[in-house]
Every structure is written in C-alpha cells, then in structure tokens.
Amino acid sequence: MNLKLRIWRQAGPAAAGRLVEYAADHVSPDMSFLEMLDVVNEGLTKKGEEAIAFDSDCREGICGTCSLVINGVPHGPDRGTTACQLHMRRFKDGDSVTIEPWRAAAFPVVKDLIVDRSAFDRIIAAGGYVSVNCGGAPDGNAIPIPKDVADLAMDSAACIGCGACVAACKNASAHLFMSAKISQFALLPQGHPERHRRVTAMIAQADGEGFGSCSNEGECQAVCPKEIPISNIARMTREYVKAALLAK
Amino acid sequence: MTLDAQIPGGAIAEKWDRHKFEMKLVNPANKRKYTIIVVGTGLAGASAAASLGELGYNVLNFCIQDSPRRAHSIAAQGGINAAKNYQNDGDSVYRLFYDTVKGGDYRSREANVYRLAQLSVNIIDQCVAQGVPFAREYGGLLDNRSFGGAQVSRTFYARGQTGQQLLLGAYQSLMRQVHEKSVKLFARREMLDLVVVDGKARGIIARNLSTGEIERYAGDAVVLATGGYGTVYYLSTNALNSNVTAAWRAHKRGALFANPCFTQIHPTCIPVSGDHQSKLTLMSESLRNDGRVWVPKQKGDKRRPDQIPEDERDYYLERKYPSFGNLVPRDVASRNAKQAADEGRGVGESGLAVYLDFKDAINRLGVDVIKEKYGNLFQMYQKITDEDAYKVPMRIYPAIHYTMGGLWVDYNLMSTVPGLHVLGEANFSDHGANRLGASALMQGLADGYFVIPYTIGHYLASVTLPKVTTDHAAFKDASENVQGRITKLLSVKGNRGIREIHRELGRIMWDDVGMARTDASLRRALQAIPKLRDEFWQSVSVPGTPDNLNQSLEYAGRVADYLEFAELLALDALERRESCGGHFREESQTPEGEALRDDANFTYAAAWEFTGVGTKPTVHKEPLTFEEVHPTQRSYK
Numbered sequence A: 001m002n003l004k005l006r007i008w009r010q011a012g013p014a015a016a017g018r019l020v021e022y023a024a025d026h027v028s029p030d031m032s033f034l035e036m037l038d039v040v041n042e043g044l045t046k047k048g049e050e051a052i053a054f055d056s057d058c059r060e061g062i063c064g065t066c067s068l069v070i071n072g073v074p075h076g077p078d079r080g081t082t083a084c085q086l087h088m089r090r091f092k093d094g095d096s097v098t099i100e101p102w103r104a105a106a107f108p109v110v111k112d113l114i115v116d117r118s119a120f121d122r123i124i125a126a127g128g129y130v131s132v133n134c135g136g137a138p139d140g141n142a143i144p145i146p147k148d149v150a151d152l153a154m155d156s157a158a159c160i161g162c163g164a165c166v167a168a169c170k171n172a173s174a175h176l177f178m179s180a181k182i183s184q185f186a187l188l189p190q191g192h193p194e195r196h197r198r199v200t201a202m203i204a205q206a207d208g209e210g211f212g213s214c215s216n217e218g219e220c221q222a223v224c225p226k227e228i229p230i231s232n233i234a235r236m237t238r239e240y241v242k243a244a245l246l247a248k
Numbered sequence B: 001m002t003l004d005a006q007i008p009g010g011a012i013a014e015k016w017d018r019h020k021f022e023m024k025l026v027n028p029a030n031k032r033k034y035t036i037i038v039v040g041t042g043l044a045g046a047s048a049a050a051s052l053g054e055l056g057y058n059v060l061n062f063c064i065q066d067s068p069r070r071a072h073s074i075a076a077q078g079g080i081n082a083a084k085n086y087q088n089d090g091d092s093v094y095r096l097f098y099d100t101v102k103g104g105d106y107r108s109r110e111a112n113v114y115r116l117a118q119l120s121v122n123i124i125d126q127c128v129a130q131g132v133p134f135a136r137e138y139g140g141l142l143d144n145r146s147f148g149g150a151q152v153s154r155t156f157y158a159r160g161q162t163g164q165q166l167l168l169g170a171y172q173s174l175m176r177q178v179h180e181k182s183v184k185l186f187a188r189r190e191m192l193d194l195v196v197v198d199g200k201a202r203g204i205i206a207r208n209l210s211t212g213e214i215e216r217y218a219g220d221a222v223v224l225a226t227g228g229y230g231t232v233y234y235l236s237t238n239a240l241n242s243n244v245t246a247a248w249r250a251h252k253r254g255a256l257f258a259n260p261c262f263t264q265i266h267p268t269c270i271p272v273s274g275d276h277q278s279k280l281t282l283m284s285e286s287l288r289n290d291g292r293v294w295v296p297k298q299k300g301d302k303r304r305p306d307q308i309p310e311d312e313r314d315y316y317l318e319r320k321y322p323s324f325g326n327l328v329p330r331d332v333a334s335r336n337a338k339q340a341a342d343e344g345r346g347v348g349e350s351g352l353a354v355y356l357d358f359k360d361a362i363n364r365l366g367v368d369v370i371k372e373k374y375g376n377l378f379q380m381y382q383k384i385t386d387e388d389a390y391k392v393p394m395r396i397y398p399a400i401h402y403t404m405g406g407l408w409v410d411y412n413l414m415s416t417v418p419g420l421h422v423l424g425e426a427n428f429s430d431h432g433a434n435r436l437g438a439s440a441l442m443q444g445l446a447d448g449y450f451v452i453p454y455t456i457g458h459y460l461a462s463v464t465l466p467k468v469t470t471d472h473a474a475f476k477d478a479s480e481n482v483q484g485r486i487t488k489l490l491s492v493k494g495n496r497g498i499r500e501i502h503r504e505l506g507r508i509m510w511d512d513v514g515m516a517r518t519d520a521s522l523r524r525a526l527q528a529i530p531k532l533r534d535e536f537w538q539s540v541s542v543p544g545t546p547d548n549l550n551q552s553l554e555y556a557g558r559v560a561d562y563l564e565f566a567e568l569l570a571l572d573a574l575e576r577r578e579s580c581g582g583h584f585r586e587e588s589q590t591p592e593g594e595a596l597r598d599d600a601n602f603t604y605a606a607a608w609e610f611t612g613v614g615t616k617p618t619v620h621k622e623p624l625t626f627e628e629v630h631p632t633q634r635s636y637k
C-alpha cells in the first residue's frame, strides 16, 4: 500500500517546527509502524537527506522509548499498544497519517519527533523508591504478602514511563504516571514507612516541572499502552490527603 | 602478557569470603574523594552505580537512552535464578554452581561461577526490600518456577516482566542516589573512547547525543556495563541501541576481548517477515512445555498445516530425542530447526520457520488452560503476525539472543587495563560457552550489587592515582581520535544506506558465523567482512551535521565498529576447532550430531589482543581447570 505522511520536523529545541509531507510507498501490512518509518528514512539517507529523528529501542512495547502521536492519538489507534507494536495492516492504501511528537510544556522537543522526558526521572528521584541500601536486607520471605496485593502492586508497577498519559491529557498532567508508582509502594509493606513523604515529594516535584493537575478526563487511561487504570489516581489522592492531614 | 585471573586460594566455598577479608578497604571518609565512571544503566550498570553511590563514592553514570530506566535489560521476560531452595526440592548453592558450569559446557571459570551462585540468594532479598513485586503464592511467600530445563524450581519472576521490575528496582535506587547527589547522571551520552593515563583507565570521551558536543570525563576508575553485541547479526532479540562500541573502543585501548564466538541463539522467536524487519521478538521458551515442534516430512510441501495429515508430519525433536523431546536445550532445538529449513522442509512463505503446534495440548487441557498459561504470548504473536495460534500452529525460528563472550576480566571483574572494570553481559566471565535461562539477570545484579562495591575499593586502595584532569594530553588525544572518526564518517557522502550495509553484515554473520559453522564458512566470512568494511568507508551515506542530534551518525559509528569486531568473532570461531555450548563446528560432532568438545586442546578462554584494524590479533590463553565439576559429554537422547 501507499501512504501519505505528514511528519513534524523541527531542527532543534529553539527552532520553529512544521509538518512536512512524505510519501511512504510499497508499505507491507506486516511492517510495524516504526519499520515503515525506517524504510522512509533509509530512502532519505541514501539521497543524502537528513533522516526523520524519532526514538525507539526495544521495539516490543516494554522500554517506553517510542513516543509518537499518530493521527492525534499518542501511540496511535490500537488500544493497549505502543507505537512500536502497531502494525501497518491497521492502515489502508491511500491513508494520510499525521505524526507528531508528545506535546507538553514539561516535555520540550529535542528534535523532530523526540522530546525530553527527564522530568519523569526527576519525579522518581524525588521519592519514587524504597530507601534501602544494598546489603543487609532481610530474607525475601520474611514478610509474607497476600497474592492479591502483590498482583495489584504488579498491575501498577507495569507502567513503562512512556509519557503517553501526559501527551493525551489536556492539562498535561503526570498523575497517572505518578500514581502508578505511588500505588505500587502504598500496596506493598516495603513502601509503607515512607508513604507520606513519598507522595508529598513526588507531587511537589511534578508541580515544579510544569505538569498540570488532574480534572478526571480519563484520556490518560485510554491511551496507556499498559492499560493502567485511573483508580491509581484515586489511591494517590487518598495517600496525599492522609499525608497532608498527618503533617498538621 | 600473562593473564592472571587472581583467583583466591582455599576451598571453592570459602574463596569469596576469604577474598572479602583479604581485600583492602577505602576509608569511609575518603570515598567521596574518588570519582568512579560507570557506563551503562542496565541491571549491571544501574546496580553498580547505585551501590557505589550508597557507599559514598562520587559516581558519574552514563547511558545512551533518554532515561536510565530504558536500558535493554528492561525487556527480559522469564525470570531470575537464585539458590534459595524455597521449594525444598533439593536446590543448593552447589547445585546452581554445578548446573551453571555444566550448562556453560565447561568453558567458564569455576571460582566465578561459585561466587555467582552464592550471591544469587542476596539478590532476591535485596530486590524484595526495594519493593520489586515478585510473583507470590496464596500463602504470601515468593513463587518459583522451573525454567530452561532445570530440574529444580529456582526461578523468581514478576509476571512476564521480570527484567522490567528488576531494572526499575535498580533504577529507583539509582535515582535515590542522584537525589542524594552521590551519583551524577548523564543520559543520552555515548561513550566513544576510553582514556588511559600511565597505563590506567582514567576517563572516557562521550558524545552528547542531544547537542553533538564531544565531552571529556575524568575519574579514578571506569566501569563498563554496556551490554552484549548480539546486534552484530543485524537481526536479534536485542534492543536497537545495543552495540559493541564501548567495549570495542576499550579493546582498542588495550582490554583483551575473550571468547567472542560464544553467542547464544534462542529457538522460539517470531520469524522474519521481510527485508524491512528491524528486530526479532522472542516468545518465551516455556511455550515448548506444551507446543509440539514439527515440519512436513516432504520437501517443499506448501500445503496449509491443517491439510497435512498426521503421518506426513515430522515431529523431529520427539523423533530424535525421545527422552527430552520438545524440551531439548536451546542450541539443540535451534540447530534442528535450521537443519529442517536447510533441507527445504521449512514452513511459511520464506521457508525459514517451523511449526509450534498447540492443537494436542488444547485437546488435552482445554483452551482455557492454554489461555491462562500463555494468553499474553498468543496475543503478542497475533499482534505481530495477524495469526491466531489457538487455531493455526505458531511459526517460530531461532534468533540471536545473548552473547557470552565479552571483555576479559579477572576474579575482581577488572580487565587487562588496570582500573577498567567490566560487568554484566559486556564481560565474558560466568557463562562459559552457553548461558542458562534466567542467569543473565542474576549475573548482572551480582556484579553490580555485590561484587564491584568490594573489588573496586580494593583496587583504589592498592594503587596510587595522581590527580588527572581533562586537560591531560591523553584526553586531548582521545577526543581528537573521536572527532576524527566523526568527520570521516560524515565526509564519505556515498549513496549506500547504513542499514543496508548493517543488514548485509548480518547476513554474512548469520549464514557463515551463525548456528552451524565450518572451516569453509568462517574463511568465507573472513574474506567478506573486510570487503564490506572497505565498501562502507567508500560508499556509506551519513547525512546531517556533527553538532546536533544525528541518529544516522550514531548508527553509522556503531556499524563501523561492528565491521571491525565481526572479523574478530569469525576468527575466534575459526580457531576454536571444537564444538561447545553455543559454538557449533560441523567438523566436531558426535555420530548422533551432538556438539563434541575437544577438552584436550580447547579447555581455555581465548583472550584477544588488538594489533590494528585488518591485522591479525594476538591470542592469549587462560587455561581453565575443573576441580569440582568434571567435564562430561552432554546427551539428550
């Protein structure tokens, strides 16, 4: 099949960007979306033109590197699927496809389709961990954890930190991302000693980074490739309120 | 050069304890005066950087990705081994040690492997304390499964995302140290050279991948945890940014490279669908517990699988290996798939696949049980191939998965360049000629959490290190070297795509240095690789400029290094005229077609010294001795 692409090109963080048209010809339905872009890039490269910059690494939906807004939707049309797992059989001959980077003040564009997501690292650095040094940990079976609790914690821990939730939110809120980590540790006994400090510090950091607040639109949940539910946000809010009350 | 592995004396079970006592310590107040450069944020790098930061060292930590959390380790699925014996099924440190030495086909160092087995139990404790959500049983205790043909259940797992959860645990510890300011993080940086001053590793040159700037970093020791080199085959299960560049540039500065020909192939990957293919996706090995592998008996049989009657199918693994059947080890399963394809009995459009059929399992257990066990894998398979494996058999084919070879290190994980330490998949140390399932995660974390924090202190306390700054001539020389190579890449201005050349290299490697190697195929590769390298430098097109984000330039640099490294891999394979583990030489097999070792001549690690591009490297041999586990011939009949 042949497709018409409109792709965001931006030379650098300070440069103005614009959508540029490219043709993607002889696209096989078995290609992944990123492989389709590889082929376009290979054509550009051979002609000595600069390749379209986009990020990816694992190409199997787990590293959270790929980050494309495809026809207005972060990671494209398939639910629970990262852009790298999206396949071209989802499109048909003659389709126009617009490809843009994540858009959020806290994720500035580095080049073309690549943004800077280091704000997420700083949120984790503010408190997204259990403060244990290496060595001296008690036996792994010292604290039994009910299976359903461990499973629920794992559901939250599955977040890949891609940032689609932010890109989909009209407030550019990082609540789904934060709440996934906060939930994991609020559920597990290992996270309890620091739970109040953690939630307060992470939310403060997110505010400082320029992420917006949550107004319960639910767009984040709809685009999350790991289908992390917004019930995590409710849990985070409870944790936050408790922490605030206890601080008084 | 004589290779001294620095193996401590005493009984095998006491070596590490004894060594820990004998090693020198750095005074706690002095630790912050030492700067340690850690390259890599996978399991090995992140755990090392976090632990060294906790001890009070001043750590500089680098990675290629935009965040340390995205390192290749994130993709590991199956699990991590530990000799906890929680299942009361006869496991022990000694048994894990024994299995690992045997699994490595007697080409690893006993003392290292024993230490790895000992430390495995501490890893689980550490990860649980960090809040890693391992799978649990109803009673609340940790669950285990049996993995990769092990006879005991010692594998800990977090759904199908064990690597992700372990890496996030290490990453979070790392970010805590970043917050404490003991670790400084440099993401989107690529190490392009090692700086050696007075014979010791004292720094690195890195390119800032966002701005293109060439940056210099000085320190008192350097730790490489930069992963494996599977992408020399172009297609592999590795993440796209995986590379040999850091290790290769260190090799060029004097670090010996050991056993590069020890590569591992995984039998159950989704087959290639066309030239556009950029990577291969692994399907968990556990599928072979219930799936039956077959191909048509007849050559070139293009009928749909459901039209091929039972008596015209060849369940070749069950036929050839009646006692292990579909559960033979990775290398045996892989080679047999290739053989079927070579005979013209492969399936699918390309003929480069075999069936993995669940029909009998579904009839026996019901579709719900299969769904419960493998639902996510079947779903992934469908996403990629658009086929429903509940109805038609899966098509699978082997792919490059892991590399056992790597920079040579001694018991302290130090390379032949004093001060340069190498951890994780990047070193060669613990898996010999073949790695067992769920043991790479274990090794990466053992190296980072529990070995390097001790051994690097010993190094720092044992040497005198005059202050070195980045104005030193060695830094200037290395950064000019890096600049020169970048200028050269950009100035070829040819018309061939980088990917096209990488793909061609991959084809040479897969066909001639892949699953089954012969004297003739290796010699053919040794002719073809330098030719392709010359072609690369004459005709590659690398558009763009050096002074901003330029992915073509990054990629071209890595392919250029692979074009040098591939020759070493092929040479090592040629000189090792025996079969062992993942290295199969057709000339060396038993009458039944099994890998046949030649212990009399090849019980050593081959450590290669760089002598220049295109000139033959010098081999140094570290003899291996087996005092505990006595070499035997494998048999899976």
Ligand SMILES: Cc1cc2nc3c(=O)[nH]c(=O)nc-3n(C[C@H](O)[C@H](O)[C@H](O)COP(=O)(O)OP(=O)(O)OC[C@H]3O[C@@H](n4cnc5c(N)ncnc54)[C@H](O)[C@@H]3O)c2cc1C
Binding pocket: B039, B040, B041, B042, B043, B044, B045, B062, B063, B064, B065, B068, B071, B072, B073, B074, B075, B076, B077, B078, B079, B080, B162, B163, B189, B190, B191, B192, B225, B226, B227, B228, B237, B238, B239, B242, B243, B245, B246, B282, B401, B402, B423, B424, B425, B426, B437, B438, B439, B440, B441, B442, B444
């Ligand atoms: C699909 C898949 C499944 C697997 N499943 C399992 C499993 O179930 N159990 C198991 O035990 N093992 C498994 N493995 C193997 C295991 O995942 C790896 O061997 C292991 O994670 C390697 O960890 P590492 O820390 O050594 O390197 P990596 O995780 O590869 O990290 C390398 C790091 O180095 C950085 N780096 C590389 N080069 C440079 C440079 N030049 N400059 C700066 N930084 C650089 C990268 O950015 C990255 O941070 C699996 C592997 C694959 C591919």
Ligand code: FES
Binding pocket: A055, A056, A057, A058, A059, A060, A061, A062, A063, A064, A065, A066, A082, A083, A084, A085
């Ligand atoms: S590239 Fe890793 S999630 Fe898409």
